[in-house]
Amino acid sequence: MTEGTTPAASLGYAECVRRFEAAREAAAALSSVLWQASGADLAAGLEALGELSAACEGAEAAVTVEAIDRGEPGCSSPPQTPREWVVAHHRRYAVAGASRLVEIAQACRQPSNHILREAVVTGRVSVGAAQVALKEMRLLAPHLNPDAVDTVWDALMTLGERHDARTIRQLRERLLAAHGLDDAFDDTEDKARAGAALSPGRQIAxxxxxxxxxxTREGRAMLEAAIGPGSAPVPGPDGEPDERPVAQRRAEALVSVVGRALTAGDRTWSSTKAQVFVGIALADLQTRHKATGRGSAHADARLGVPGAGTLLGALTSGDLVTPDTVRRWACDATIIPTVLNTCGEVVDLGRATRLFTPAQxxxxWLRDRxxxxxxxxxxxxxxxAHHLTHWADGGPSDLTNAALLCQRHHTIVHSRRLHGRVTTNEHGRQHVTWDLTRGSYDAALTGLDTGPGQRVSGDDTTWHRP
Structure with a gap:
């Protein structure tokens, strides 16, 4: 505290208002004396104005909350709504923004929003950032573990101090993955899948x-992995630079990928479908459900985001995918999994062959048709080619642990946790039998698991659990 100043706690309301007037007069006079300031002084002045502006906005919210609590708008003559009361007494809000201030003030009055109130009335978070955070919380709250609500509010307020609305919105999926109810993050991908679309081409020239x-997130990752290498600039025969725009290179790379698929026809691919790098915690890879409140909104970067896989490299770096998606990719894509233990160390699941070979x-194709x-x-x-016992759960890349699934049903089998096994009919022909009871995979895995490092045998297959 500067010598001669009064502690804030000892100031009365009238003194606070008097000092507001003094601050206004100082701000109005500032432009006429700027010539006296050095460069460092200008920077210090702007910083002081920034702090003052933040404190004033917080005070505006506090005054509005108090006025609504006392019923002041309704006691006016004639009676006013909270918004009309703000417009009548605040010059700036007479133009725009009164509704936003009242919305935040109303939210701050709710005891459950105590973290929001503290951040706003102290000026730590602007009213604009608070409004974005409030909208995000309204979307997230029904899907969060109840014990994690305050943790999520803390994360949103911390982000609101230094970042814009777009950054706050980007935190949504990370918070949902780390603190959502079971399947909440997975459900977002299921709902998004219904919105995937490709329009018929229309001639524009x-x-x-x-x-x-x-x-979807998954589709974007696979698309970028497929076209990324082919969209890089290619020097001409004499070394001249590639002058094609980025958009043109990407379009031509996509057409090239489709062309290779058409050339393959009914033959198996000579190589796997795409190359995707993803980091995921071992616990998330091996189990579907997550414990309540197990993660922090600011988890150790080495462990990624709890409850999700994090894409690494390329244009999709930092995007999240569900553990189910990672498990499905492990069946039949050149996914390069960086699997981490609780200390952030890379672990080896112990099987050198993860993908089914073209010959397999x-x-x-001959067996399942x-x-x-x-x-x-x-x-x-x-x-x-799907692993009936998932690769992450110890399933080998053997034909007795394999089944053909179209993309739609491959997704359903993983999301619903369905169990399939290879059986032999009375004619000696092998085929795959599915138990369509939701969660049947977990029940079968629990029944077969005799402990780490021991051999586990099913009806038609044998494997080691890691």
Missing amino acids: PGLYEYLLRV VKRL HCTYPGCDAPAAWTD
């Missing part, structure tokens, strides 16, 4: 067509 494409896939999900006859060329 002679020989030129435009498509509108919407994809051909034999699966089409997607093995009951009632689906999608041709083998449209399917993935």
Whole structure:
């Protein structure tokens, strides 16, 4: 505290208002004396104004909360709404912003929003940032573990101090993955999947067509992994630079990927589908459900985001994907998993062969003929080779642990945790039998698990758990 100043706690209301007037007079006179300031003085002056502005906005919110609590707007003559009361007594809000201030003031009056109130009335978080955080919390609250609500409020307020609305919104999925109810993060991907779309191409110029494409997080990661290498600039034969715009290079790379798929026809791919790098905690990879409040909003960066996989490298770096998506990719994509233990150390799950080989896939085509999900006859060329016992749970890349699934049913099998096994009928022909009871995979895995490091045998297959 500067010598001669009065402690803030000892100031009365009238003295506070008098000092507001003095601060206003000083701010009004400042422009006429700026010539007296050095460069360092100008910086210090701007910093002081910033602190004053933040404190004043917090005080505005506090006054509005108090006025609403006392019923002052309704006691006016004629009676006013809270918004009308603010407009009548605050010059700036007479133009715009009164509704926003009243919305935050009303929210601050609720005991459950005590963290929001403290951050706003002290000027730590602006009214604008608080409004964005309030909207985010209203979206998140129904999907959060009750014990994690204050943790999420703390995270939103901390972010609101230094960042804009866009950054606050980007925290949504991370908070949902770390602190959401079981399946909450997974549900966002399921709902998003219904919005995926590819419009019919429309001609916008002679020989030129435009498509509108919407994809999920997973689709974006796979798309970028597929077209990324082919969209890099390519020098000409004499070393001249590639002058194609980025958008053109990406479009041509996508067409090239589709062309290679058409060339493959009904043959298996000579290489796996895409290359995606993802970091995920071992516990998240091996189990679907997460414990209440197990993570912090500011988790150790080495462990990634609790309850999710984090994409590494390329344009999708930092995006989140669900553990189910990572487990499904482990069946049939060149996913490069960085699996971490609780100390952030990379762990080896102990099997050198994770993907099914092209030769194995051909034999699966002959055995299964089409997607093995009951009632689906999608041709083998449209399917993935799925690990019946997931690779992350110790399942080997053997034909006795494999089944063909189209992309849609591959997603359903992982999201619903369905169990399948290879059986032999009375004619000696092998086929895949599915238990469509939700969670049947976990029940089967629990029944087969005899402990780490021991051999576990099923009806038609044998494997080691890691």
